[in-house]
Amino acid sequence: MSDSRQVLLIVYHSQSGTCARMARAAAEAAGEGGEVEVRVRRACDAAVTDLAAAGGLLLVAAENAGYLAGGMKEFIDRVFYPAIDRELLLPYALLVSAGNDGRNAVAQAQRLLRGIPLTQATEPVICRGEWCEAHAQRAGELGEAFATGLSMGVF
Numbered sequence: 761m762s763d764s765r766q767v768l769l770i771v772y773h774s775q776s777g778t779c780a781r782m783a784r785a786a787a788e789a790a791g792e793g794g795e796v797e798v799r800v801r802r803a804c805d806a807a808v809t810d811l812a813a814a815g816g817l818l819l820v821a822a823e824n825a826g827y828l829a830g831g832m833k834e835f836i837d838r839v840f841y842p843a844i845d846r847e848l849l850l851p852y853a854l855l856v857s858a859g860n861d862g863r864n865a866v867a868q869a870q871r872l873l874r875g876i877p878l879t880q881a882t883e884p885v886i887c888r889g890e891w892c893e894a895h896a897q898r899a900g901e902l903g904e905a906f907a908t909g910l911s912m913g914v915f
């Protein structure tokens with residue numbers, strides 16, 4: 761039997777493991793209700809074909825040196841024109857890990873994604889400081905909210 765659920769694609773880039781943990785927390789919460797099919801890809805492994813198969817995109821990455829982490833930037837740069845060619849109009853959400861800021865990473869990701877253009881489904885979430893339970897909770901809440909919205913067709 762074919763699976764008619766929307767696909768929520770979670771793409772992450774992580775150096776130390778923090779963003780990987782955030783992506784996992786978001787994925788677990790998003791998949792809990794079974795409303796959507798959750799697919800998780802590292803940014804270096806993700807392709808425009810993954811985007812084309814998805815109903816929504818959650819990006820998880822850090823701010824490094826006042827910029828969106830390079831691994832995530834490389835992913836967006838790589839799929840930018842192929843996504844435009846395919847006229848992909850996905851809703852997206854951003855989950856950013858940062859030492860003490862994160863706003864530039866958000867702004868740069870928004871600028872790039874506007875160019876495709878993908879549409880922002882929810883307010884970006886920035887988790888600052890060391891990995892902690894509060895970050896797991898915020899990542900989970902974002903994943904769950906995005907999954908629910910996708911399954912209800914609100915984006």
Ligand SMILES: Cc1cc2nc3c(=O)[nH]c(=O)nc-3n(C[C@H](O)[C@H](O)[C@H](O)COP(=O)(O)O)c2cc1C
Nearest residue numbers: 774775776778779822824825826857858859860861
């Ligand atoms: C080279 C480097 C540059 C960083 N620059 C910033 C920065 O500009 N602003 C900030 O808030 N945090 C900065 N950080 C902290 C990271 O955003 C934070 O440690 C994040 O959790 C890393 O996630 P990841 O290891 O999963 O990629 C930097 C960390 C590194 C290693």
